Amino acid sequence: MLGKLVRYLDSVVARDPAPRSRWEVLLYPGVWALFFHKISHRLFNARLFFLARAVNHFSRFMTAIDIHPGATIGKNFFIDHGFTVIGETAHIGDNVTIYQCVTLGGSNPTNGVGGKRHPTLEDNVIVGSGAQIIGPVTIGKRARIGASAVVTESVPEGATMIGVKARSTLVTAETYSKKFMPYGTPCREPCEPAPNQRVDELEEQIEALRKEVAMMTQALGAAHEALERAAQTPSEPACKGV
CATH class of the missing domain: 1.20.5 (Single alpha-helices involved in coiled-coils or other helix-helix interfaces)
Incomplete structure (x- = not known):
């Protein structure tokens, strides 16, 4: 258990140059939101929906991050700052990074059936601040969603999306970077x-x-x-x- 926590804290330090130690990371609202989500998610799977919601509301009050108890989250998920909303049927893979004010929102099905209505983020995805990803779309591995982009369609693996409505820069992530890219987009060289x-x-x-x-x-x-x-x-x- 302690080893998993240390590995998680190290993964955050590797993506964020601000903390001087692991102890600082323990004060991050995203870390606490993820901790509370693990509790609420277990309660949700046990069909203790009211208790799951109670933990969720307490977490939102403490961290300004709203993660529905039904959302599925993989390893080393990092929310940098708060004011993020993640819907019930969202599925998040491993090593995903989300910055502040991001929404993984749901579509409104015309047939009245809930089903899968929130996004799926595959491994190593980065979502920039203010981005809105709406509906049961899939964001491919290592894709980057630029700040304030609005994504309503699936994104191929390694693509970088910017704008409203989001469009590809036609520069794949593998072309310009093999390592972690803060905020999801290259800053030194223009994409367009x-x-x-x-x-x-x-x-x-x-x-x-x-x-x-x-x-x-x-x-x-x-x-x-x-x-x-x-x-x-x-x-x-x-x-x-x-």
Whole structure:
């Protein structure tokens, strides 16, 4: 038991440079939320639903993290900071990292049957702060969900997703990193053209169109003047002296 706890604390230290020792990690709200969830999950599986909910509510009050007692969580799960919500049918694999203000939310089935309605996060997934993953989608192994992304479709293994609605950066996790990547996205190298670069390109295109319109307007003006001069010039008779 103690060995498992030490290995878990070491896995957190490996992903978070802030703590100076394992003792600091023991004060993390995510660690306590996971501890309380283990209790509530056992009560839930024993069909002691009210007691499971009571432990869940106490945990949410103490940690600002709401993990439904029915959620299934693997090894070395780390929630960095609080204000995270994990739904009942969510399934989380091993070595998953979630940052603050993340929601693993459920869809609203039209047939009225609950079933699997929350996401599945496979091993080594990283979810950035503020991300929303909605519905019974699957986030593949080593996938990265960028901060504030909204994911409503399954994500392939190793992909990096950003934006609303989330789209792939087309740069797989294996391409740029073999190790842990904080917040789920590479920060030094851009995943896609910068917004300012795209704005500059659009401004150049607009300026080129303005020049073309100006040239066309000038040519039409010259042609109109030539027609007016031709109309004002009297025509000579075809046969002189007639």
